[in-house]
Amino acid sequence: MGSDLRRIGRRSIGPIVAPFAELETGLAIAVEDDAGDLIAGAAGAIDLDAGSEATHDIIVSRRRAGRVVARGPGAGTALARATVASLAAAIAAVAEASSDADRLIGQELALGRRLQRSFVSLVAPDVPGFEIASHYEAAREIGGDFFDLFRRRTRRRPLSIVIADVTGKGIAAALMMAFVRPLLHAAIDHTRGPVEALERTNRILVGERRSALFITVLCIELDVRTGQLTMANGGHEPPLLVPAGGQAPRALEGSGTLLGAFDRVDAPECTAVLEPGDVLVCYTDGVTDAKAIDGQRFGDDRLLAAIESGRAGGAHGIAGAIRSAVDTFQSDMEPADDVTFVVVGRLP
Numbered sequence: 001m002g003s004d005l006r007r008i009g010r011r012s013i014g015p016i017v018a019p020f021a022e023l024e025t026g027l028a029i030a031v032e033d034d035a036g037d038l039i040a041g042a043a044g045a046i047d048l049d050a051g052s053e054a055t056h057d058i059i060v061s062r063r064r065a066g067r068v069v070a071r072g073p074g075a076g077t078a079l080a081r082a083t084v085a086s087l088a089a090a091i092a093a094v095a096e097a098s099s100d101a102d103r104l105i106g107q108e109l110a111l112g113r114r115l116q117r118s119f120v121s122l123v124a125p126d127v128p129g130f131e132i133a134s135h136y137e138a139a140r141e142i143g144g145d146f147f148d149l150f151r152r153r154t155r156r157r158p159l160s161i162v163i164a165d166v167t168g169k170g171i172a173a174a175l176m177m178a179f180v181r182p183l184l185h186a187a188i189d190h191t192r193g194p195v196e197a198l199e200r201t202n203r204i205l206v207g208e209r210r211s212a213l214f215i216t217v218l219c220i221e222l223d224v225r226t227g228q229l230t231m232a233n234g235g236h237e238p239p240l241l242v243p244a245g246g247q248a249p250r251a252l253e254g255s256g257t258l259l260g261a262f263d264r265v266d267a268p269e270c271t272a273v274l275e276p277g278d279v280l281v282c283y284t285d286g287v288t289d290a291k292a293i294d295g296q297r298f299g300d301d302r303l304l305a306a307i308e309s310g311r312a313g314g315a316h317g318i319a320g321a322i323r324s325a326v327d328t329f330q331s332d333m334e335p336a337d338d339v340t341f342v343v344v345g346r347l348p
Contacts, residue, residue: 005031005033005039005058005065005066005091005095012094012098013031013039013040013091013094014040016040016087016090016091016094017029017031017040017087027070027071027072027074027075027080027083028070028071028072029068029069029070029083029084029087030068030069030071031058031066031067031068031069031087031091032066032067032069033065033066034064034065034066034067039066052071052072052073052075052076053069053070053071053075054069054070054075054076054080054081054083054084055067055068055069055070055084056068056081056084056085056087056088057088058088058091058092058095059088059092060092060095060096061096065092065095066091067088068084068087068088068091069084070083070084124149125149125150125151125159127151127159127224128224129224129346129347130159130222130224130344130345130346130347131314131315131316131344131345131347132149132315132342132343132344132345133315133316133318133319133320133342133343134147134149134319134340134341134342134343135319135322135323135339135340135341136338136339136340137335137338137339137340138169138174138338144165144166144167144168144169144172144173144174144176144177144213144215144338145163145164145165145166145177145284145286145338145339145340146162146163146164146177146181146340147161147162147163147164147282147340147342148160148161148162148181148184148185149161149162149342150185152188152189152221153189156223156224156225157224158221158222158223158224159221159222159224159344160188160219160220160221160222161218161219161220161221161222161280161282161342161344162184162185162188162217162218162219162220163217163218163236163282163283163284163340163341163342164177164180164181164184164215164216164217164218164236164284165215165216165236165284165285165286165338165340166180166213166214166215167213167214167215167216167258168213169337169338172213173213176213176215180201180205180215180259183201183204183205184197184201184217184219187200187201188219188221193221193230193232193269194219194220194221194230194231194232194267194269195232195267195268195269197219197232198217198219198232198234198256198259198265198267199264199265201217201259202234202259202260202262202263202264202265203263205259205260206260206261206262206263213260214258214259214260214261215234215258215259215260216234216235216236216237216258216259216284217233217234217235217236217258217259218231218232218233218234218236218237218238218239218282219231219232219233219234220232220239220280220282222274222344226273227273227274227275227276227278227346228271228272228273228274229252229271229272229273229274229280230269230270230271231252231254231269231270231271231272232256232265232267232268232269232270233254233255233256233267233270234255234256234257234258234259234265234267235255235256235257235258235259236255236258236284237283237284237285237288238251238252238253238254238255239251239252239280239281239282239283240252240280240281240304240307241272241274241278241279241280241281242278242279242280242281242307242311242318243275243277243278244275244276244277244278244348245277248304249281249304249307252270252272253270254267254268254270255267255268256268274344274346275346276346276347276348277345277346277347277348278345278346279311279314279315279318279343279344279345279346280343280344280345281307281318281322281341281342281343282341282342282343282344283303283322283340283341283342284337284338284339284340284341285337286335286336286337286338286339286340287303287322287326287339287340287341288300288303289336289337290326290329290330290335290336290337290339291330291333291336292329292330292331292333293331293332293333298325298326298329298330302325302329303322303325305325306318306321306322306324306325306326307321307322309321309325310322314345314347315343315344315345316343318343318345319341319343322341322343326339
């Protein structure tokens, strides 16, 4: 429990102890954690090793977190014992309050994580003739990546595929994500295609500019009857098309600027066809930017190798291979960024 005292630190405990340096008690006061390390003290000119000693444990959440020590010629007096007891109680109260605040914040972040995961399309829509796999993992309790998969409300009911990455991480990025996701969804439902949807969303973000956060977005419309892909890319990683015949994956290039930064996105409309047996891989930079303990990045080559190792299993095989490769590469390292990918395969 020494970490309780180290966490709140000298900045909080020091002012509690400091006034005792001015008192003529003949005591040197020290606050130690349960490992015996000094957290704060008020020794004045008194030798910490001189004379006798009075101590009192600091109890936080019913466990010993450290102790208050009074040393000096007067350490054996009732005043010394009362002093260390009062100090221990005051420090314990500060540590308990800090722990309560941490628990409350933790509970709120856990709720935010559950809510955020409910925003993300973890259950893919049923699209006959296609298989869809996905993965989302925030680097912190909550994050700024998201993806969306839904059938548009038009006669042909195309599948819309959206994957996006808000700059930054944590609470600010999560709030931006919660604002942009429904905005994009509505824009896609009420425009003629991905390019127009990105431009409309960008106009609102620029007009409402109230933060320094921006967002990269890949927006794809899939005609489920023909396999035709129509794509607009707002500064995002290009998706990879994995051909059925065993040829190497190729990036679907063509990109404009990220959203929220400039008046126009200027993303070109790009097209391709997802043939039977082909697989489309969309991902955020948290995949390729994942770091190993030695600082190496996961990178494009490892991503391609993971795709190759899982391609025989279609969309689900590739998604599983990417997730396994990234997890193994990162090992016990804290994630450098949110990790998100969507894999769509057209059945043979």
